[in-house]
Amino acid sequence: MGTVNRRAPDPARTLALLWGAHRHEGRSGLSVRTIVAAAIEIADAEGLEAAVMRRVAEHLGVGTMSLYTHVPGKAELTALMADTVLGTLYTTSTPAAAGDWRAGLRMIAHENWALCDRHPWLLAAMDGRGELGPSVMRKYELELAPLDGIGLTDVEMDSTLTMVLVYVEGVWRTRHSLRRAQERSGQTDAEWWQSTGPILERVMAGGGQFPLGGRVGTAAGEQHNAMLDPVHALEFGLDRIIDGVSALIAR
Numbered sequence: 001m002g003t004v005n006r007r008a009p010d011p012a013r014t015l016a017l018l019w020g021a022h023r024h025e026g027r028s029g030l031s032v033r034t035i036v037a038a039a040i041e042i043a044d045a046e047g048l049e050a051a052v053m054r055r056v057a058e059h060l061g062v063g064t065m066s067l068y069t070h071v072p073g074k075a076e077l078t079a080l081m082a083d084t085v086l087g088t089l090y091t092t093s094t095p096a097a098a099g100d101w102r103a104g105l106r107m108i109a110h111e112n113w114a115l116c117d118r119h120p121w122l123l124a125a126m127d128g129r130g131e132l133g134p135s136v137m138r139k140y141e142l143e144l145a146p147l148d149g150i151g152l153t154d155v156e157m158d159s160t161l162t163m164v165l166v167y168v169e170g171v172w173r174t175r176h177s178l179r180r181a182q183e184r185s186g187q188t189d190a191e192w193w194q195s196t197g198p199i200l201e202r203v204m205a206g207g208g209q210f211p212l213g214g215r216v217g218t219a220a221g222e223q224h225n226a227m228l229d230p231v232h233a234l235e236f237g238l239d240r241i242i243d244g245v246s247a248l249i250a251r
Contacts, residue, residue: 014076018083018133030062032070036080040119043081048121053077079131085119087135089142096145102242104146108161109168109238116172123169151249160245167237175230 017032038059043051052074057064071077089111095104116122140161147157187195220228 013072014079014131015133017071017076017080018131020134030060030066030070032080034060035067035071036077036084039077039081040084043121043125044119048078048124051077051081051121078125079133082122082125083131083133083135085115085122085135086133086139089115089135089139094142094145096142098146101146101150101245105160105164105242105245106238108143108146109164109234112165112168113172113234116169116176120176123173152245156248160241163241164238167241168234171230171234171237174228174233178228178230 035056039051039056042055042059053067053071054064056077057067071080093107095107095111098104098107143161143165144157147160152160
């Protein structure tokens with residue numbers, strides 16, 4: 001999805017905004033909440049790059065400078081958008097309520113996957129360090145809960161959660177890339193495979209240069225009716241992660 005270039009926000013000001021030091025409402029009815037909601041609506045429709053202060057102001061029918069009274073700039077706005085969206089996770093059920101740690105990890109994976117589907121700009125909005133807003137901290141607390149008391153050290157709990165989230169992020173990015181390819185080409189994955197598969201089979205026929213790649217790639221393509229299936233990859237990887245965590249606990 002690419003990285004959005006933006007100036008580094010002032011950490012103290014950003015944290016103050018994230019943790020609620022922005023309760024006042026301007027005379028025009030503007031508030032941090034309304035500004036962030038408008039920016040999220042724009043980003044959902046057009047991407048993070050479109051959610052600049054000028055566009056948000058136009059969306060709200062106000063002057064651009066009036067936004068700066070509430071939000072210093074795009075960097076802070078992006079941090080607020082990400083934290084707001086993360087706050088929509090686990091509003092009806094929590095990973096700890098899933099039954100056991102295995103079900104909890106699956107719920108974490110599926111909920112984060114679905115959140116990225118709803119807000120495809122989210123991963124681009126979050127840098128590796130992250131802004132420690134209330135929703136980020138709540139998410140971390142809830143996602144650690146199913147791992148607590150099952151035999152892992154605190155560091156192993158953190159590493160296990162990180163492994164799941166990084167895996168989900170990687171596979172989701174692959175699916176997002178495939179969707180963009182579909183949009184550019186006008187072909188679904190199945191249509192692409194139907195036109196490409198026979199050519200690959202002819203190229204690979206008789207073993208050729210790539211006997212192993214030909215055999216395995218053909219089997220996978222026929223199974224998925226595509227070059228790859230991100231949903232299958234997600235579930236396969238989750239199974240292996242859970243197997244590995246089970247072995248770690250047993251050891």
